[in-house]
Amino acid sequence: DAKTTQPTSMDCAEGRAANLPCNHSTISGNEYVYWYRQIHSQGPQYIIHGLKNNETNEMASLIITEDRKSSTLILPHATLRDTAVYYCIVRPPPNFGNEKLTFGTGTRLTIIP
Amino acid sequence: KAGVTQTPRYLIKTRGQQVTLSCSPISGHRSVSWYQQTPGQGLQFLFEYFSETQRNKGNFPGRFSGRQFSNSRSEMNVSTLELGDSALYLCASSLGAASAEAFFGQGTRLTVV
Numbered sequence: 001d002a003k004t005t006q007p008t009s010m011d012c013a014e015g016r017a018a019n020l021p022c023n024h025s026t027i028s029g030n031e032y033v034y035w036y037r038q039i040h041s042q043g044p045q046y047i048i049h050g051l052k053n054n055e056t057n058e059m060a061s062l063i064i065t066e067d068r069k070s071s072t073l074i075l076p077h078a079t080l081r082d083t084a085v086y087y088c089i090v091r092p093p094p095n096f097g098n099e100k101l102t103f104g105t106g107t108r109l110t111i112i113p
Numbered sequence: 114k115a116g117v118t119q120t121p122r123y124l125i126k127t128r129g130q131q132v133t134l135s136c137s138p139i140s141g142h143r144s145v146s147w148y149q150q151t152p153g154q155g156l157q158f159l160f161e162y163f164s165e166t167q168r169n170k171g172n173f174p175g176r177f178s179g180r181q182f183s184n185s186r187s188e189m190n191v192s193t194l195e196l197g198d199s200a201l202y203l204c205a206s207s208l209g210a211a212s213a214e215a216f217f218g219q220g221t222r223l224t225v226v
Contacts, residue, residue: 027187043203043217044156087156099144100169100209101215103156 004088009108020074020107022088025069030093034065037072037084037109044087044103047073063066083111115139117206117218125224131192134221136204138185142216144168144209145187147179150201159202162187162190163209196224 005023012018024033034049048055048062050071055062061074077081087106118137126132144212146169147159158171161180179189185206191198201222205215 006184014149043205043220045217046214049214095213098164099161099205099209100147100158100171101146101148101156103148105155 004090006086006088006102006104006107008105009074009110010038011110011112012075013112014080014093015069016075016109018109020073020075020086020088020109021070022073023070024090027068027090031090032093033062033071033085034089035060035086036089036092036101036103037086038106039081039084047086052079058092068092078109078111080113081113082109117204117216117219119202119204119218119221121221123135123222123224128194128196128225130194131190132194132223133190134202134204134223135190136187136189136206137188138204138206139216140210141190141197141226142206142208143185144207145181146205146215147186147187148203148205149185150203151197151199156203160188193224195212199223208221 032049033050035045035047038044048057048060050062050064065069085106085108087103120135137186144163146161148156152155160179161169165181176192181187201220201221207215
């Protein structure tokens, strides 16, 4: 699995957009970018995933650069409940037999009131 | 629908003992993965089961084992416990075939004394 690089920590003001970057310069052509987050003392929670196009769901938006070497997770209106560690993961397609997730160290996002 | 259920939530064991942790996946999910989370090593993949068969295995010693039952419930066992086995053990369930996301339980916090 391709390695990812994320900032160790970030702060964001409540109500503002939180933009979390991830570098995955060794990503292969068929590998997806996934984002999970882990709120203190809970199990990780799936946020969003994408291959090459930008994606949006009710939680966040994922912007993947054209060369696919980096991406940005956007939380449009951050709330205090978004304070968590955010993990960017690169993995093969979610096909039969590929359930393993390789977690890095993630970004600790703190939302400031 | 009910989420992933892990039991027990907390456990204290003595060095040399063995322990069994249980995970009940979301109804209809056939894949169960186990992860160990420690402050020093982060989230690490232990193994994954699908339809009672181990499909993937992480880099852990043979003291760590698991199994899956016909109803998809899974157990993991750690024998001859060491102090370093103290960790949060997380279980994740997914459909296991062309699925996009894994759902994590709250975890079992194991303390070895």
